[in-house]
Amino acid sequence: MRLAKSAPWLRAAVLLPALLLPFGLAHAGKTLDQIRQRSQLSCGVSTGVIGFSSVDSQGNWRGLDVDVCRAIAAAVLHDPDKVKYVPLNSQQRFTALQSGEVDILSRDTTWTLTRDASMGLSFTAVTYYDGQGFLVPKKLRLTSAKQLKNAEICVQSGTTTEKNLNDYFKAQGVRIKPVVFEKFESAIKAFFSGRCQAYTTDASALAFIRSKEAAKPDDYQVLPELISKEPLAPVVRRGDDEWFAIVKWVVFALIEAEEYGVTRKNVETMKASPNPAIGRLLGSAEDSGKPLGLDRDWAARAVGAVGNYGEIFQRNVGADSPLKLARGLNALWNKGGLMYAPPIR
Amino acid sequence: MSGRRLRSLGLQVLLAAGLGLLLWQLVGITAANMHERGIQSGFGFLREPAGFAIGESLLPFDSADSTWWALMAGLVNTLRVALPAIVISTVLGTAIGLGRLSPNLLLRGLCKGYVETLRNVPLLLQLLAWYFVVTDLLPAASAALKIAPHLFLSKSGLSLPWFGGEGGAWFDLPVQGAMAVTGGAVLTPEYIALLFGLSLYTASYVAETVRAGIQAVPRGQRDAALALGMSRVQGFRLVLLPQALRSIIPPLTNQHLSLTKNSSLAVAIGYPDLVSIADTTLNQTGRAAECIALIMAVYLVISLFTAGTSAWLERRTGHWAQRS
Numbered sequence: 001m002r003l004a005k006s007a008p009w010l011r012a013a014v015l016l017p018a019l020l021l022p023f024g025l026a027h028a029g030k031t032l033d034q035i036r037q038r039s040q041l042s043c044g045v046s047t048g049v050i051g052f053s054s055v056d057s058q059g060n061w062r063g064l065d066v067d068v069c070r071a072i073a074a075a076v077l078h079d080p081d082k083v084k085y086v087p088l089n090s091q092q093r094f095t096a097l098q099s100g101e102v103d104i105l106s107r108d109t110t111w112t113l114t115r116d117a118s119m120g121l122s123f124t125a126v127t128y129y130d131g132q133g134f135l136v137p138k139k140l141r142l143t144s145a146k147q148l149k150n151a152e153i154c155v156q157s158g159t160t161t162e163k164n165l166n167d168y169f170k171a172q173g174v175r176i177k178p179v180v181f182e183k184f185e186s187a188i189k190a191f192f193s194g195r196c197q198a199y200t201t202d203a204s205a206l207a208f209i210r211s212k213e214a215a216k217p218d219d220y221q222v223l224p225e226l227i228s229k230e231p232l233a234p235v236v237r238r239g240d241d242e243w244f245a246i247v248k249w250v251v252f253a254l255i256e257a258e259e260y261g262v263t264r265k266n267v268e269t270m271k272a273s274p275n276p277a278i279g280r281l282l283g284s285a286e287d288s289g290k291p292l293g294l295d296r297d298w299a300a301r302a303v304g305a306v307g308n309y310g311e312i313f314q315r316n317v318g319a320d321s322p323l324k325l326a327r328g329l330n331a332l333w334n335k336g337g338l339m340y341a342p343p344i345r
Numbered sequence: 346m347s348g349r350r351l352r353s354l355g356l357q358v359l360l361a362a363g364l365g366l367l368l369w370q371l372v373g374i375t376a377a378n379m380h381e382r383g384i385q386s387g388f389g390f391l392r393e394p395a396g397f398a399i400g401e402s403l404l405p406f407d408s409a410d411s412t413w414w415a416l417m418a419g420l421v422n423t424l425r426v427a428l429p430a431i432v433i434s435t436v437l438g439t440a441i442g443l444g445r446l447s448p449n450l451l452l453r454g455l456c457k458g459y460v461e462t463l464r465n466v467p468l469l470l471q472l473l474a475w476y477f478v479v480t481d482l483l484p485a486a487s488a489a490l491k492i493a494p495h496l497f498l499s500k501s502g503l504s505l506p507w508f509g510g511e512g513g514a515w516f517d518l519p520v521q522g523a524m525a526v527t528g529g530a531v532l533t534p535e536y537i538a539l540l541f542g543l544s545l546y547t548a549s550y551v552a553e554t555v556r557a558g559i560q561a562v563p564r565g566q567r568d569a570a571l572a573l574g575m576s577r578v579q580g581f582r583l584v585l586l587p588q589a590l591r592s593i594i595p596p597l598t599n600q601h602l603s604l605t606k607n608s609s610l611a612v613a614i615g616y617p618d619l620v621s622i623a624d625t626t627l628n629q630t631g632r633a634a635e636c637i638a639l640i641m642a643v644y645l646v647i648s649l650f651t652a653g654t655s656a657w658l659e660r661r662t663g664h665w666a667q668r669s
Binding site: 090091094095098114115118119120140148149150151152154157158159162163165166167170176177178179180181182183186187189190193194195197237238239 | 379382383384385396397398399400401408473476477480481485486487500501522524525527533534535612613614615617621624625627628629630631633
């Protein structure tokens with residue numbers, strides 16, 4: 001029979017799709033087990049945002065978001081250096097987390113309803129309260145963002161900024177024209193060459209851009225208005241509640257440590273503290289690690305590796321950093337800020 | 346139908362069915378995986394308000410309009426730069442291609458220099474160079490260069506009078522404002538840089554295509570034309586060109602297709618083309634698979650349309666060549 005000759009073809013055509021079946025429906029699995037098995041935490045960071053995640057002159061990752069990953073690695077793997085940093089741009093970040101390429105996305109990512117509810121992701125705990133602002137040349141003599149009528153505003157794509165920009169000026173009844181760039185460098189260059197009358201992004205970044213990217217920082221000013229709420233938080237995949245809890249509580253532990261005055265230096269001596277709250281936090285009284293599937297020293301190791309939240313802030317974005325940002329909203333709740341950790345008990 | 350044809354037809358049907366099945370499986374697995382991970386999917390987001398503004402658009406667009414309309418505005422912006430660039434690059438490229446065959450040594454050298462320079466520098470770099478040269482050299486929008494009455498050139502682009510205006514006026518005239526030039530139509534630096542960059546880059550390829558096409562016609566044809574008493578121009582127009590066109594048009598189509606696809610580099614210099622707007626949509630909605638599929642489908646349609654037009658043109662020139 002003639003068709004018999006073509007049988008291999010026929011078989012191939014029918015079988016090829018069937019071969020793909022085993023690749024289907026990859027299981028979420030236990031993130032913690034996977035991390036322990038490969039003895040490495042895969043942490044999605046930015047491609048370079050000073051103060052949050054960037055590479056220093058020695059080739060080491062530094063920043064507030066990086067320290068969160070280091071703290072988690074210390075708590076889970078007993079070593080803050082067992083982290084693989086995966087630099088992701090705004091477009092790649094969610095897909096990388098969804099597909100399992102990274103275990104955690106610690107990448108100045110704003111917590112919004114759409115992202116939290118519809119993308120198979122869960123936001124854990126806020127590590128930085130930011131807001132969107134404007135950088136303008138002083139020679140325009142502006143005192144308020146409301147004066148930016150008909151202005152062209154440079155903005156980098158792939159962030160919440162574009163929508164905030166529109167919301168704010170629409171509410172003000174002011175028309176503006178966004179000029180959207182894919183890359184940070186292009187957007188900045190266009191602004192400083194005078195293509196736009198303003199540049200907009202999160203206020204934490206504006207301070208840095210003004211001091212480091214401007215030829216003459218004094219020629220530029222940051223307008224007083226913050227036009228949005230940008231709570232930045234580490235993100236994990238949905239469907240692994242144990243891992244979600246671990247990430248969340250490591251962040252809370254760092255905040256709690258600051259509240260009780262536990263620092264990188266005194267963490268060992270503080271274990272002997274008579275304060276029961278400190279005893280629970282550091283595992284010298286109750287074992288707070290057990291409910292999380294960790295050992296009792298988890299929080300002590302995290303603080304010992306990167307310090308408490310206040311130390312992390314000061315080192316990366318605060319007084320000891322080039323950004324010199326004030327604590328503002330990021331101060332502890334009992335010092336006028338929003339940083340509040342649920343009790344560890 | 347002979348057995349041979351029947352078998353080949355059967356094989357083709359089987360292969361097509363197999364491919365279809367494979368595709369269906371891939372889509373199915375992706376959808377199932379996304380569902381498993383709690384990633385919502387679907388194209389419903391296209392009907393939701395876009396929520397972001399677009400810097401320049403030929404279509405009337407407001408952030409309250411649907412995402413679908415925003416993507417349309419992006420598509421129109423893509424065509425707005427691709428179509429003129431196709432025309433400019435073809436005309437310029439043909440001229441340079443002919444220049445490379447000129448007996449004049451200087452002209453030939455200049456044309457060769459043009460082709461070798463522009464063809465060998467990556468397009469992205471050329472676009473960035475054009476863009477930053479344009480924006481660096483020009484004055485700020487608050488102190489625009491007045492070329493003629495109501496014609497302003499600044500970092501915000503070229504403002505020129507355009508039809509229609511407020512209160513039923515015939516013309517909308519640009520005027521200098523405190524912050525920027527307002528009114529009239531604006532060709533932004535992004536648009537100008539992209540149009541020039543794409544046109545000049547593609548022209549170098551078109552030039553080579555044209556030169557090769559003409560040189561592919563056997564030398565004897567030209568000699569024969571001259572021997573028949575035709576002038577050089579007549580010989581070129583009636584004998585060489587019709588034969589050359591048949592080998593020029595197919596690769597020329599490729600250049601036009603590349604140009605259209607290359608226009609997606611617009612995101613690098615802030616021009617809101619289809620990819621740029623789909624990028625923003627992707628980030629606002631988180632619908633990555635859907636947005637990428639949409640972009641791919643749109644470019645496929647544009648490319649198939651361009652290829653179809655060229656095939657038609659090819660048949661036409663084929664007839665013409667036979668008639669002449």
